[in-house]
Amino acid sequence: MTVKGGGCGLPGLEGQSFDDIWRSLESWEDSIKDPRNYQAKVLNSLVDGYAKTEYGERVGAAEVESIEDYRKSFPRVSYVDIKPYVDEVRGGNYRAFLYEEPLSWVLTRGSTGDSKVFPVTRSHLHEIFDCGSRAVMNYALKRGGPDMVGGRVLNLNFPSNIETLDVAGRRVVYGYSSGTYAKLNPVLRGLALIPRQEEIDDLETGLSRRDWERRFELIYQKSRDERVVFIIGVAPVQTAFGRYVKRKHGIYPKHLWGLDAIFTTSVAKIQTRYAPVLKSLYGEVPVVEMYTATEGAFAQQRDSLPYVVPNYDTYLFEVEKGGRVKMLHELERGESGRLIVSTSMLPRYSIGDMIEGMGKNYFRVFGRANRRTIVEHAIYRALFRWFI
Numbered sequence: 001m002t003v004k005g006g007g008c009g010l011p012g013l014e015g016q017s018f019d020d021i022w023r024s025l026e027s028w029e030d031s032i033k034d035p036r037n038y039q040a041k042v043l044n045s046l047v048d049g050y051a052k053t054e055y056g057e058r059v060g061a062a063e064v065e066s067i068e069d070y071r072k073s074f075p076r077v078s079y080v081d082i083k084p085y086v087d088e089v090r091g092g093n094y095r096a097f098l099y100e101e102p103l104s105w106v107l108t109r110g111s112t113g114d115s116k117v118f119p120v121t122r123s124h125l126h127e128i129f130d131c132g133s134r135a136v137m138n139y140a141l142k143r144g145g146p147d148m149v150g151g152r153v154l155n156l157n158f159p160s161n162i163e164t165l166d167v168a169g170r171r172v173v174y175g176y177s178s179g180t181y182a183k184l185n186p187v188l189r190g191l192a193l194i195p196r197q198e199e200i201d202d203l204e205t206g207l208s209r210r211d212w213e214r215r216f217e218l219i220y221q222k223s224r225d226e227r228v229v230f231i232i233g234v235a236p237v238q239t240a241f242g243r244y245v246k247r248k249h250g251i252y253p254k255h256l257w258g259l260d261a262i263f264t265t266s267v268a269k270i271q272t273r274y275a276p277v278l279k280s281l282y283g284e285v286p287v288v289e290m291y292t293a294t295e296g297a298f299a300q301q302r303d304s305l306p307y308v309v310p311n312y313d314t315y316l317f318e319v320e321k322g323g324r325v326k327m328l329h330e331l332e333r334g335e336s337g338r339l340i341v342s343t344s345m346l347p348r349y350s351i352g353d354m355i356e357g358m359g360k361n362y363f364r365v366f367g368r369a370n371r372r373t374i375v376e377h378a379i380y381r382a383l384f385r386w387f388i
Helices: 018-033 035-050 054-059 067-073 079-090 122-132 134-143 177-184 197-202 209-223 235-249 270-282 371-387
Strands: 002-004 015-017 104-107 117-120 151-155 163-167 170-176 191-194 228-234 261-265 287-293 296-301 308-310 316-321 324-327 336-342 349-359 362-368
Touching (some): 018 134, 035 316, 104 163, 122 287, 134 287, 134 296, 151 209, 191 228, 235 261, 235 270, 287 308
Parallel strands (some): 151 228
Antiparallel strands (some): 002 015, 163 170, 336 349
């Protein structure tokens, strides 16, 4: 039986069978048992792709044979570092930084600064859709099998049609990554979004309070009589929608739908700060954490432990700690550092998050990589080290 990925219009991204899904979860589990081996395989695959780009040719990607070679050849980069290459891609020379032509463009939310514009390639989308579905499918298959996956998912995503961008002399409509990914893959293994992303986009709204209320009202009207089983999205938006429904319509979402789980992402302290609020609004159901961003779907909660487990079979993970760099899987319990990710599009990208090892390949992302976060976390660990 094949469960369609949902009319994305992109050949090769149409859907997966449950055998494919099971193989993906098995690959993830195997990589957790042997992260060193899987990270070596990922490194080889990524470098093969980078070697096809002008950037990779210039730094000597073809000569990379080890993680030490990789670090010597490829400098750690931020968005500021790669923006000139992104501009070249926009100008029509995608090989300046990519080995595949972009299929779309997306905008970050800019929650910690200015919004960033990223190209989207086919390989990147495969990474997002495959790894992004693991939290849901892992949860479902452990609690009832494939039959549990069916129903509606609230579409609380951002619009995908905010602005236009000049790409190689033509105007391209683009918007936020969450809405764009939802539009390209509107059915998550049999779980249909409600409302459709096209209906969200038709409102032609931005990010003002009035814009959010217009979207929230559309979502409420479309979904109130439907069988909604999950909500998936950004934690602050999930809480804002629940409060809007109570304030505007006098009813808690938990009295509208009997959710099976809440899948939430994009902020730190999900389990401590947001989970209690989400449960008060939507009911006493599991809150499953995902570590996702515009740049990739990097990790997700594996079981009842309130931590995330990386997708070692898809992305390469390093951590900078005290001026030195080590592999994420080498991080000891209680150690923390700045996370560096490598994806099909981004070599050694400093994503700007702090991550802490919790032992046995469990981790938590506890905030942005700035002095305040680091100092606050150090104080927290000093006060509560015996309970962590």
